[in-house]
Amino acid sequence: MEGMSRAGSGPSAPMPLSSAHATPGQPMLRWASRAKSIDGIAAELGRIWSSISLTAEGPDGDERRVAARSSVMNLVVIAGRGEIGERVAAIVEGLTGRHPSRTLIVTPADPDGPAWLDAQVQAHCVLPSDDAPETCSEMVYLTCGGESGQHLAGVVTPLLIHDLPVTVWWPGEPHFESRSARELLPVADRILVDGSGWSGDGLAGLVAMAALPDLYSLEVADFALLRQARWREAIASTFDRPALLPYLTHIDRIDVHYAATDGAPQMANVVRPMYHVAWLASRLAMSVVSPIRAGTEAWSGYDGLLRFGRRRVPVSLRPVESTSPRGTTLIVQLHATRAHSQLWVEVTAYADGVVVQASLDGEPMPERRFLAPRKREGDLLAETIETAGRDPISSEVLAMAARLVD
Amino acid sequence: MVTKAPVAIPTPRTIREERLARDGKRRRPTHHAEVNPLREGLRLERVPDPHVFVLFGATGDLSHRKVFPALAQLWRTNLLPADWALVAIGRRPYDDGTFRMDIAESLHRNCRVQLDEEAEHQFLERVFYHRGDFGDDATYDTLSRKLEEMHLEQETGSNLLFYLATQPSAFPMIVAEIGRCGLDHEVHNGGWRRIVIEKPFGRDLDSAKRLNREMLKVFRESQVYRIDHYLGKETVRNLLVFRFGNGIFEPLWNRRYVDHIQITVAESLGVEDRGAFYEETGAARDVLQNHLMQLLSLVAMEPPATFAADALRDEKLKVLRAIAPPTRQEVQRDVVRGQYDKGWVAGVPVKAYRAEPEVDPESETETFVAARFEVDDWRWSGVPFYLRTGKRLAKRASEIAIQFRDVPHRLFADSTTDPQPNLLAIRVQPDEGILLRFGSKVPGLGLDIRPVTMDFTYGTAFSTDAPDAYETLILDSMLGDQSLFTRADEVEAAWTIVTPIHDAWLDMPQPEFPNYAAGTWGPEEADELIQRDGRRWRRL
Numbered sequence: 020m021e022g023m024s025r026a027g028s029g030p031s032a033p034m035p036l037s038s039a040h041a042t043p044g045q046p047m048l049r050w051a052s053r054a055k056s057i058d059g060i061a062a063e064l065g066r067i068w069s070s071i072s073l074t075a076e077g078p079d080g081d082e083r084r085v086a087a088r089s090s091v092m093n094l095v096v097i098a099g100r101g102e103i104g105e106r107v108a109a110i111v112e113g114l115t116g117r118h119p120s121r122t123l124i125v126t127p128a129d130p131d132g133p134a135w136l137d138a139q140v141q142a143h144c145v146l147p148s149d150d151a152p153e154t155c156s157e158m159v160y161l162t163c164g165g166e167s168g169q170h171l172a173g174v175v176t177p178l179l180i181h182d183l184p185v186t187v188w189w190p191g192e193p194h195f196e197s198r199s200a201r202e203l204l205p206v207a208d209r210i211l212v213d214g215s216g217w218s219g220d221g222l223a224g225l226v227a228m229a230a231l232p233d234l235y236s237l238e239v240a241d242f243a244l245l246r247q248a249r250w251r252e253a254i255a256s257t258f259d260r261p262a263l264l265p266y267l268t269h270i271d272r273i274d275v276h277y278a279a280t281d282g283a284p285q286m287a288n289v290v291r292p293m294y295h296v297a298w299l300a301s302r303l304a305m306s307v308v309s310p311i312r313a314g315t316e317a318w319s320g321y322d323g324l325l326r327f328g329r330r331r332v333p334v335s336l337r338p339v340e341s342t343s344p345r346g347t348t349l350i351v352q353l354h355a356t357r358a359h360s361q362l363w364v365e366v367t368a369y370a371d372g373v374v375v376q377a378s379l380d381g382e383p384m385p386e387r388r389f390l391a392p393r394k395r396e397g398d399l400l401a402e403t404i405e406t407a408g409r410d411p412i413s414s415e416v417l418a419m420a421a422r423l424v425d
Numbered sequence: 426m427v428t429k430a431p432v433a434i435p436t437p438r439t440i441r442e443e444r445l446a447r448d449g450k451r452r453r454p455t456h457h458a459e460v461n462p463l464r465e466g467l468r469l470e471r472v473p474d475p476h477v478f479v480l481f482g483a484t485g486d487l488s489h490r491k492v493f494p495a496l497a498q499l500w501r502t503n504l505l506p507a508d509w510a511l512v513a514i515g516r517r518p519y520d521d522g523t524f525r526m527d528i529a530e531s532l533h534r535n536c537r538v539q540l541d542e543e544a545e546h547q548f549l550e551r552v553f554y555h556r557g558d559f560g561d562d563a564t565y566d567t568l569s570r571k572l573e574e575m576h577l578e579q580e581t582g583s584n585l586l587f588y589l590a591t592q593p594s595a596f597p598m599i600v601a602e603i604g605r606c607g608l609d610h611e612v613h614n615g616g617w618r619r620i621v622i623e624k625p626f627g628r629d630l631d632s633a634k635r636l637n638r639e640m641l642k643v644f645r646e647s648q649v650y651r652i653d654h655y656l657g658k659e660t661v662r663n664l665l666v667f668r669f670g671n672g673i674f675e676p677l678w679n680r681r682y683v684d685h686i687q688i689t690v691a692e693s694l695g696v697e698d699r700g701a702f703y704e705e706t707g708a709a710r711d712v713l714q715n716h717l718m719q720l721l722s723l724v725a726m727e728p729p730a731t732f733a734a735d736a737l738r739d740e741k742l743k744v745l746r747a748i749a750p751p752t753r754q755e756v757q758r759d760v761v762r763g764q765y766d767k768g769w770v771a772g773v774p775v776k777a778y779r780a781e782p783e784v785d786p787e788s789e790t791e792t793f794v795a796a797r798f799e800v801d802d803w804r805w806s807g808v809p810f811y812l813r814t815g816k817r818l819a820k821r822a823s824e825i826a827i828q829f830r831d832v833p834h835r836l837f838a839d840s841t842t843d844p845q846p847n848l849l850a851i852r853v854q855p856d857e858g859i860l861l862r863f864g865s866k867v868p869g870l871g872l873d874i875r876p877v878t879m880d881f882t883y884g885t886a887f888s889t890d891a892p893d894a895y896e897t898l899i900l901d902s903m904l905g906d907q908s909l910f911t912r913a914d915e916v917e918a919a920w921t922i923v924t925p926i927h928d929a930w931l932d933m934p935q936p937e938f939p940n941y942a943a944g945t946w947g948p949e950e951a952d953e954l955i956q957r958d959g960r961r962w963r964r965l
Contacts, residue, residue: 249503252472255463264461302462372507385580388507389472412466 043146046112049155050142055135057177063140064121064157064178091404093185094119095175095207097199098126103190104160110397111158112143119404121157121180127168127199134165136174172202184208188400192217195227204235211403213396214290215243215346220313221288222424229421232414239417240410242399243290247348249391250366251298253373254351256387257364263377266362271330272354273299278347279338282318288346289321292336295351297420300325302412305332307422323423343368473903474617475508476584477575479568481559481599482591483513483524487623489531491654492590495895497532500548501540504900510579511552512571514564524554537893551579559595565602572608583616586903593625597639604643611648621650621902624715625706626911629927630920637913650902651911655690655716657894657901659883660853661723662909664825665737667851667859669728674849677829679804684846687811687826687963688720690853691818693770695943696792700783708794709762709923712814718745718919719911720853721810724825725800734907738915745918747802756929761950762936763793765817768943775817775943789936792816795951797958798922811955813962817943822965823853840874842867850963857891858882 050067054060094111098104104126111122144155163174179185187203188211194200204210210231217224231239258267275292293311300307308331311323321336339349353364364377372391377384394402464471478496482488499505513524529549532540540548555571557564576583587603589596600620603609609618622640627633640649655661668675677683690712696703703711722741729736751759767777779786793815800810829847837844848862859881867873883891901909930936940948946962955962 248467251463251467255461255467256472258461258463267461267463299463302465372503385475385508385582387475387580390503390507392503410466 046143046145048141049144050140052140054138054140057136057174060136060138060140060159060161060178063138064159067140067142067155067157092119092183093179094122094188094404095179095185095203096122096124096188096190097171097193097203098124099191101126101128101162107188107190108158108160110400113397114401114404119156119186120183121159121178123159123161123175123178125161125163125171125175127163127171129164130168132165134163134167136164136167137162169198170202171199172206175203176206179206186211186403188212192224195224195231204231204237207235207237209238209240209403211240211242211400213242215246215288217288217290219288220285221290221346222293225290225293225417226421226424229417232417238409238414240403240413241290241294241417242396244294244413244416245399245402246394247291247294247298249389250295250348250351250373253366253375253387253389253391254299254353254364256389257366257375257377263362263379266355266357267303268328269330269355269357269362270299270303270327270353271332271356272352273325273332273334274337274350274352275335275348276337276339276350276352278341278343278345278349279318280340280345282338282340284313284315284317284319286345287338289336291346291348293420293423294416295348296323296334296336297416297423298412299353300334300423301415301419303327307419307425310425311336311423471904472504472506473900474584475506475580475582476586476617476903477572477579477581478509478511478903479514479572479585479587480511481514481587481589481595483554484515484517484519484527485590487590488513489528490535491893491895492588492899493528493531494535494537495893495899497536497540497545497548498538498893498896499900501538501544505903508580508582509551510575510581512555512568512575513552514555514557514559514568516556516558518556519554521552521554525549525552528552559591559599559602562602562605565606565608569606569608583612585618587618587620588899589620589622593623593627593636596622596636600640600643609643609648617648617905618644619648619650619902619905620644621652621899623652625710626651626715626916627920628705628710630917630924633916633920637917641913646913647907649910649913650898650907651913651916652898653715653719653911654894654898655853656719656909656911657896657898658853659891659894659897660851660857661720662897664723664851665732675728678827680806680808682829683805683808684828684830685809685811685958685960686721686724687828688717688724688813688824689826689963689965690716690720690814690823691821691946691965692814692816693818693821693944695765695775695817696778696781696784698782700781703792704784704788704790707790708792708814708816709926713794713796713812713926714919714923715911717812717814718922720825721798721800721812722915724827725805725810727804732908734910735912737908738912742912742915742918743802744800745915745922747800747805748798748922749801750921750925751798751929752925753929753932756926757933759797759954760926760929761793761795761948761954762791762930763795763815763941763948763951764788764790764936764938765792765815765941765943766939768817768945770817770819770944777939777943778817779939789938791930791936791938793818793941793947793951795947795954796926797954809958811960811962813947813951815941815947819944819946820965821855824963824965825851825853826963827851828960837872837874839872841871842873842875844874845876848963856882 052063054063096104096107098107104124108124139160141158142155143158144153146153159178161174163171167174185207186209187207190213193212212228214221214224214228228239231237258264273296275295277287277289277292279287305325305327308326309324311321311334313321318338320338323334325332325334341349343349349368351366355362360380362377362379364375366373366375372389374386374388376386480488480492496505496511519527529545532545555568557567572585575581585608589599591599611618627636668678722744725744726740727743729740765778767780768775778784778792779788795811795813798810798812799808827849831846835844844864845862850860852858852860861879862876864874865877867875898909952962
């Protein structure tokens with residue numbers, strides 16, 4: 020599509036808002052132009068809206084714009100490399116009507132060269148239905164060369180829409196202690212990451228990330244945790260049964276099995292299995308006796324010890340040879356003993372969901388399945404945009420995960 | 426390292442437990458926690474328990490247009506339990522295969538988001554057809570056996586949701602048969618039974634009472650879900666949030682600041698292929714008694730103590746009870762009825778109501794009704810509520826407009842534009858949103874004032890599609906949440922207001938129908954009704 024090319028290859032002359040008739044649900048590129056400075060970008064963004072000539076009669080005869088900018092949020096994407104920026108842009112464009120108001124995709128480049136900026140400014144609009152006004156979102160592809168790439172806050176802050184929340188999406192491996200992070204995160208309300216993609220076992224990153232809410236007063240959303248929502252629903256549903264609810268306060272063992280291709284310690288990212296334990300421990304007010312540590316033997320996984328009331332609760336993360344992506348949760352097992360009666364709960368993944376099997380004193384209970392197709396990044400981003408508020412449960416899970424790693 | 430956890434669960438119950446907890450000597454409570462702490466903060470919509478959805482009238486229009494598409498959307502978004510099945514009951518000679526093909530076609534036509542092939546296949550393979558006549562005992566005996574087998578095969582946990590998408594005249598018969606077979610009996614330790622019925626809930630006060638009585642002979646009120654799909658609309662649900670989740674509007678929401686309220690439910694469509702149904706119903710029964718009365722009660726209600734179903738419905742009921750049933754003279758003065766003539770709608774010529782299929786050429790059924798009511802309570806005394814609804818009006822638009830009082834003193838008398846009082850308009854459909862109108866100075870050297878608007882639309886502020894009202898309501902019924910369903914006493918209270926209108930019309934001379942052209946905003950008398958009070962209908 021014309022004007023969809025990234026920085027460096029886009030059209031040099033401004034393309035004014037197209038007045039072509041939109042088809043409901045189909046996004047249209049309504050504006051594309053280029054700028055070389057912050058002031059230039061701001062001017063181009065202003066021109067988008069001052070150029071709109073499509074107007075319609077509103078209620079009571081007042082004039083109303085047909086196209087309106089969505090008022091959802093600012094999304095700032097720190098794309099370490101150009102290809103990440105392109106992937107992210109494709110995801111944001113694919114949100115069709117579920118988009119942020121203004122997306123700034125920032126790619127630092129040529130760190131040793133002179134400072135320069137190159138930006139493509141675009142407006143994408145979508146007609147939700149025939150009788151609704153068009154909703155538009157702005158996209159700025161920003162390449163920051165030389166030293167400007169080291170001062171991202173100075174580039175990003177003047178371009179934010181005021182009074183709208185700011186979400187920083189940091190795909191790949193974020194550097195929370197970097198200068199860019201230190202400058203940029205104070206202006207953010209939320210940071211989005213995907214802990215399941217971090218190198219090694221990912222646990223060091225978890226600890227660093229858990230410190231962010233206190234350091235910068237922001238919310239942390241991890242796609243790795245969001246992806247497990249249906250697992251949590253499945254586990255919680257087990258204890259919705261009145262007969263099983265009392266066992267919840269008598270859990271005395273938690274085991275999580277995850278996919279691995281070899282059993283060498285710290286080779287698979289265990290952020291996702293760790294989140295299962297952290298969620299259960301935080302919801303049940305368990306405390307950490309021994310943090311989870313990697314064993315030295317092959318296939319030994321990780322072991323730790325929690326305290327639940329007077330009981331000690333061993334927890335383990337066990338690698339299992341599997342063709343699933345490394346670090347994927349395969350099984351969550353819970354055991355509870357109450358008045359000499361024993362409950363086993365096993366939640367297992369299958370192709371498109373999870374299945375809960377429970378047995379009380381060896382007597383199997385009806386199996387229950389929950390559909391949980393794997394979510395793509397676009398789905399997770401849309402979900403995060405939609406649920407923009409505080410999520411104290413996630414914060415507690417993250418804090419507990421950090422304590423489990425310490 | 427031992428780390429103290431941030432949340433105390435189970436919650437201390439006695440003062441001793443609380444004190445020990447504060448001192449860091451948390452003791453195990455003497456009772457088990459009654460709530461599931463793992464549920465807290467789960468952002469996903471809860472998935473209902475496994476169950477069988479028993480759909481009566483499965484081959485009918487409502488099932489095809491609304492119920493199946495809503496269920497398919499719930500399936501697509503993983504909001505139905507995996508252990509779920511649907512038994513479709515109808516008289517037509519289908520088997521599972523042919524019925525599934527029929528439903529597949531209907532889904533392609535009516536779903537707001539199409540299912541992918543696999544999801545559609547999974548959904549349809551959970552649909553089973555059961556042929557039978559609603560009045561035949563054998564239908565229910567075989568159904569009963571079939572359900573028992575299904576509970577075993579599909580592991581649906583003995584839970585049953587009956588959905589009656591049939592003619593209302595069939596409700597008592599079906600309910601009685603369900604009772605005769607014992608299918609209403611809830612099983613200890615699981616196994617719930619619920620029934621969902623569609624409006625109209627009776628055609629007057631007496632028939633509504635009879636229907637409620639028949640229903641409650643078999644089911645308890647807590648098992649009955651009366652659907653008024655308007656209550657499932659996102660904008661209508663937002664009305665409660667708008668009123669009670671914001672601090673600045675509620676202090677203005679009373680007779681001191683509000684001049685009057687207008688509620689409009691306008692349709693541009695005619696009766697389509699429902700002529701026979703509409704002949705027996707009319708606008709007052711079809712919309713005024715339910716949608717408009719529900720919207721009125723949501724606008725006028727006091728804040729409920731909690732968001733629990735009965736707390737909410739208690740407050741709505743109080744509003745309906747605060748509207749005095751109109752006397753014959755009041756009906757003559759405050760209620761206008763109309764019937765559409767031929768005309769032009771959206772640039773297309775359309776027939777008169779009397780020329781529609783299955784409609785009596787001398788029909789006296791009203792396709793339009795406008796009425797003025799007063800809610801006689803502390804908050805609203807003296808504030809008129811103008812309600813109107815009709816078919817073949819100029820456009821499809823539903824809106825609640827709160828017109829505030831004018832300023833007490835006109836400081837800017839030199840303005841060349843007449844000042845307009847503030848207005849808050851809640852657009853229910855289409856272009857869902859909220860608009861606030863206020864006066865602003867026109868830029869320039871003079872001091873002209875012009876009304877401007879702050880306009881919030883869902884489409885720009887939220888990036889997600891709102892679910893269809895049926896999706897919301899069907900999911901709520903599966904989850905056992907009655908908040909958005911109408912209770913028996915609410916239905917009867919609404920009929921207490923509407924039945925006298927019908928009774929008065931029966932005693933009046935034959936109306937001069939048709940009295941408005943299709944594509945207009947109704948008869949002139951409707952304009953006169955509001956102009957008499959020095960006001961006018963909003964131009965939508």
